Amino acid sequence: MNWKDYIVADPEICHGKACLKGTRIMVSVILDNLAIGQTVEDILKSYPSLSREAIQATLAYASEIAKERMIAIPA
Secondary structure: OOHHHOEEOOOOOHHHOOEEOOOOOEHHHHHHHHHOOOOHHHHHHHOOOOOHHHHHHHHHHHHHHHHHOOOOOOO
């Protein structure tokens, strides 16, 4: 899977934040939902326009970002 097939950043949509292609659903919204313990099935029920692959692409995108940026983590 290539996350670039599912995620776009258009300055005219959601102020240029990364969104799932063809929607105004920001990647951060999906990640927030996963972080609070929602399942993929829960998210698909809340956002029926999404696919399981789009959610997987969101995780792949987040993984890519995590490799590129250092964030101070307290010891």
